[in-house]
Amino acid sequence: MRLSRYFLPVLKEDPKEAQIVSHRLMLRAGMIRQQAAGIYSWLPLGYKVLRRIEQIVHEEQQRVGHIPLLMPTLQSADLWRESGRYDDYGEEMLRIRDRHKRDLLYGPTNEEMITDIFRSHVGSYKDLPLTLYHIQWKFRDEIRPRFGVMRGREFLMKDGYNFDLTKEDALHAYNRHLVSYLRTYERMGLQAIPMRADGGPIGGDHTHEFLVLAETGESEVYYDSEITDLKFGNRRIDHDSHAECQAVMEEFTSRYARTDETHDETLFQQLPEDRRRVARGIEVGQIFYFGTKYSEPMGATVVAPDGSRVPVHMGSHGIGVSRLLGAIIEASHDERGIIWPEGVTPFHVGIVNLKQGDNSTDSACEALYAELRAQGLDPLYDDRDERAGAKFATMDLIGLPWRITVGPRGLANNKVELTNRRSGETEELPPNDAVARIAAIYEPVLNAG
Amino acid sequence: MRLSRYFLPVLKEDPKEAQIVSHRLMLRAGMIRQQAAGIYSWLPLGYKVLRRIEQIVHEEQQRVGHIPLLMPTLQSADLWRESGRYDDYGEEMLRIRDRHKRDLLYGPTNEEMITDIFRSHVGSYKDLPLTLYHIQWKFRDEIRPRFGVMRGREFLMKDGYNFDLTKEDALHAYNRHLVSYLRTYERMGLQAIPMRADGGPIGGDHTHEFLVLAETGESEVYYDSEITDLKFGNRRIDHDSHAECQAVMEEFTSRYARTDETHDETLFQQLPEDRRRVARGIEVGQIFYFGTKYSEPMGATVVAPDGSRVPVHMGSHGIGVSRLLGAIIEASHDERGIIWPEGVTPFHVGIVNLKQGDNSTDSACEALYAELRAQGLDPLYDDRDERAGAKFATMDLIGLPWRITVGPRGLANNKVELTNRRSGETEELPPNDAVARIAAIYEPVLNAG
Structure with a gap:
């Protein structure tokens, strides 16, 4: 691209509304423009990085056999009434009424819809394992959107859903997601540390968040310093092998690494003092195994080998695509501006x-x-x-x-x-x-x- | 892809709700699933074709120097009050109120927002010419959504906007869009005929629609049979040359070709009888020059070479990306199913x-x-x-x-x-x-x- 023909509206002055460095630099570098609270246009330079990140996510998802589709941004409220979440979700859900007075909502996530797709089209254990994902705009009506794209209201997310016959298979899908996420973030020049997380309102026995260390991170994190020496690198993994994925999971999660939500001071104190680290982190992804939480109430069952009908074991797995731009900048900048890792730079x-x-x-x-x-x-x-x-x-x-x-x-x-x-x-x-x-x-x- | 690992939920029976062949075949081939009236999930096969079409549109837009960005799906109502369209648009606009009781809307198009971006960042004729485009989901609350993705409510569209100093430059941008659209549609295996269109509520002196001939088309079209012999092919055009683009425009629009909205029976009757054709067509794109309709009320001005401030001349140019899947199928199928052109086929x-x-x-x-x-x-x-x-x-x-x-x-x-x-x-x-x-x-x- 020749700059004389490009649209790169850099700002000379620091914008007043930006409280953190990534927001300030994205505005100054002409990457985004706020259109309403927490709603941004991605100007050409920002859009280019967004697409690079999206492309890496697609490639790494498909490398491990996950299948892309695309669900719409708007969803029918009826689907959320089935799972019981329509009433539970609260004011963060943007509720909409169309001209025929039907209740819609702007999807904040897609467990219900993907479960509906599954139950409508899949009926046999022979069609499992199956992991479907999409990268689509979501909306959460945050009461106080801030920090630019880090906590926007309209945001781009990869959310993937695994469907498995047994808990064991579903935990393999969980491990496989962890493997693919490690590689995904490394390609973006990030070290994202899987940390034991809290299931929260979505439920789930097994869940890890991926955190990027940065001074401006919203979460306090506690970890064993040895964990930052781990690299996934260019390993070749058989993604169908339960053992190989399990080994990676153990390697990357056996050391102490938790956010303030799950921190256990007693366990932490058992680490040698020189390996204890307290820092701040930005969440850039999360993996969840939640069993039959949605498949049971919504009737997503398959015929098992013994002929019985059983609800499938599911998990959901997210990567915050638009938020990653902010996280990368928080982790990689200096007083003169952004320093893009080669994997995501808008221009080489x-x-x-x-x-x-x-x-x-x-x-x-x-x-x-x-x-x-x-x-x-x-x-x-x-x-x-x-x-x-x-x-x-x-x-x-x-x-x-x-x-x-x-x-x-x-x-x-x-x-x-x-x-x-x-x-x-x-x-x-x-x-x-x-x-x-x-x-x-x-x-x-x-x-x- | 190995089919045993894919998610291709084909239907054995013809779905009852589908009135036209493309809708029926997209459902039967497991390409889409309806989630609410006029709102679809794109199942893996459908998503793959959608991405191929999107990729062709991106490549052809960028070939002629248009710059991609991405505007959000939700917009502030205030922007539309500035242009006067908030009240004019009627019930097709999906109006939304957020938790703070601020009025938003799901963008049906983006003239206002792109004009806002332009006026905020561009101030000199030296930054012109400029054409920005995006491919983003739009929503129009059709009273009776039907025909599958051909007349959905949530739909994917490429909309591009040119900003020029003079009417002459803007008409060059108009011609350049026509050139790029001809190539775009041909890469998809389509013959899309530019037909003189009606400016309608959006205004505009110069506008052409691109129509694909198909028995199920929503518009009646009248044309000179010679027009279907025209091919753009692999011509190399200097897209900066006003003369070269103008020549293509003249070649492709000088023969009679109009929809029922602009049809002139007297002119049509002047054609030799054996060249008169009356058929049906599907609209897959439209180009518009509308001058200073938005730049004047919204204050999108630049400093001209003589030092004066003048409103820019604009146009908007759309391609119906999601609708194209339906149009291609309408134009290319037989009794056994779809026949994809090589340019867009999901698998080769x-x-x-x-x-x-x-x-x-x-x-x-x-x-x-x-x-x-x-x-x-x-x-x-x-x-x-x-x-x-x-x-x-x-x-x-x-x-x-x-x-x-x-x-x-x-x-x-x-x-x-x-x-x-x-x-x-x-x-x-x-x-x-x-x-x-x-x-x-x-x-x-x-x-x-």
């Missing part, structure tokens, strides 16, 4: 032309732009007639992890500058070498799907 | 194993499956333990354009059958040749983006 590399209109720099930038694109990369070329300082400030603010700077002096020696946004380190090298370096850096990212 | 090819459990057929099918995937193709392997007849019926119903049939007798001579869904023609050939043929057929599809 920025090209800054120090002397727009100069034949040699213009043609060198055009050549870089074309060669990077030919490598399957997505560069942002700042071709505006602006001062170098303004161009650098924009690139730093929007957080592209790599920048190539092209000026007449360097070009005289066939050199451009390659700068790492995070470390600030700069290296001079020939343009072709810069392209090769960037291509090598992104090779694992482009092939991760 | 079906593999039918005639003797599941037989070593030779199983391993030949697995090899075909792996080789097709290695070519970047997306096969559906029917690996269920079912009769051949049931497998064929499912493949025909869901409409994959190509099928490879693997049986023990053919394999003994190193042959499989390759069948074209549309013509029914079958050819025997070695498995490797079948893969090569399928890869060659889809080469233009995979490289069209």
Whole structure:
């Protein structure tokens, strides 16, 4: 993309309404615009990151055999009356009446609807195991929406639902979700720690939340420092193997890691003192096994091998897609702006032309732009007639992890500058070498799907 | 995908509620499920086609330089009070009140919101031309939703908005949209004819609808038979060139083609009798130039080169993404089911194993499956333990354009059958040749983006 043809409305001033850094930086970088309390437009740069995150979630869900579909945003109230949640849900549910005076609601989650789909179409244990998921906009009418997309009212979420014949199978689905989530977050450059969570009103014996450590996190978290050394990495797991998924689950959840809701001070004190950590975290996902909580009242049963009809064992598993943008920025920024991890950056590399209109720099930038694109990369070329300082400030603010700077002096020696946004380190090298370096850096990212 | 692991709830019986063929076939093929009047879940097969269509729309929009963003589904009523449409819109607008008694609405379209984004962030002619678009769920509370996704209440639409300094520039944007729409629909295997339309309540001097000919179309259409010979094909157009886009516009709109709303019988009668056609059509898109209708009341102005502040010239341009599934099926089916065009088919090819459990057929099918995937193709392997007849019926119903049939007798001579869904023609050939043929057929599809 050439910046002169893009729509990147960066703000010079810090917006007053933003209380936390991710909200401030998303507004300043022209990523979002508030349209009503807790309701945002995703401007082009924000939308691009949202799509990258969504794409990673899709790829990792499908890698483990989960099947995508799409349920609508609006739901019939009748479905929620069946589960009993229509009355229980309270004021966070946005209730709507259509022109024929029928009660609808803007879905805050989809347990009822997916259970309805299941019971209408599946009748035999032979069709199990089955995990269906979607990525769809949800609405929760928070009394005090704040922190930008971190606690918005209209938000994008991946919610997936497993249907299994037995509790054991359903717990395998639970473990498989944990495995896939570890990989999902790592691809986004995040360390998200699974922590024992509270079942809450949705119910559930087994549930873990995934928390990203960040000073501005809404939850206090307590953990064994050894846990931050764990990496999922590029392991190849047989996702059908109960044992392999169970082993990953044990590895990542056997150490102490809890939020304030489930914290047990006595257990925590049993850790060696130098391994005890108290910090703050942002929840970016949750997995739940809740058994037959919905399948029983809603009649989602299958014929078992012995011919009897049994309710299926279910779980639901969520990733906060839109909230992840905020979480990533909270975990990765500095005083100059955002620092995107390579896996989610809106553009892979920025090209800054120090002397727009100069034949040699213009043609060198055009050549870089074309060669990077030919490598399957997505560069942002700042071709505006602006001062170098303004161009650098924009690139730093929007957080592209790599920048190539092209000026007449360097070009005289066939050199451009390659700068790492995070470390600030700069290296001079020939343009072709810069392209090769960037291509090598992104090779694992482009092939991760 | 292996069918044994997929979720494809096909129906054996014709659903009673479906009045038109696309609705009936989408239900029977397990593509959609109604959740409330005019509100559908997109089951996995339907969701897959929806995503293919969405992807084509994205690629063709971005090819001509339009910039994607994403506006929320819910909007503040205040914005619509500014344009005067809050009161005008009537009962089709779904009006919502949140817990703080603020008036919201589920966006039926986005002229107001995009104008608000523009006026807040753009102030100079130097930032023009600009075309922003999104693909987002909309809601119109139709009094009598029917025909499945063809006239649903919650529907997915691409709506794009151009902002230009002058009427001339805005008419170029209009022409550029026409060019991109022609290519978009052709990639979906559709002939969508631009027809002169009526501005209607949204206003606008220049507007064309794109109609697909189909017996079940909601509009009567009148056209010169020469128009159906026009193809956009693989032309390379400079989308910045006013002259090149104008020439395409003239070529595709100079012949008589109108809906009943704009039909002029006197003009029509001037055509030679053998070229006069009266038929029915389905609207799948519309382009509009409406000048300063929104920019003036909402204060969307820029500083012109002479220093004065002028309201921008705008247009809005829509493609009915979810409705397109219905339109494609109406235009492409037979008595056995859907016939997907290669550009949008959910799976590129079906593999039918005639003797599941037989070593030779199983391993030949697995090899075909792996080789097709290695070519970047997306096969559906029917690996269920079912009769051949049931497998064929499912493949025909869901409409994959190509099928490879693997049986023990053919394999003994190193042959499989390759069948074209549309013509029914079958050819025997070695498995490797079948893969090569399928890869060659889809080469233009995979490289069209």
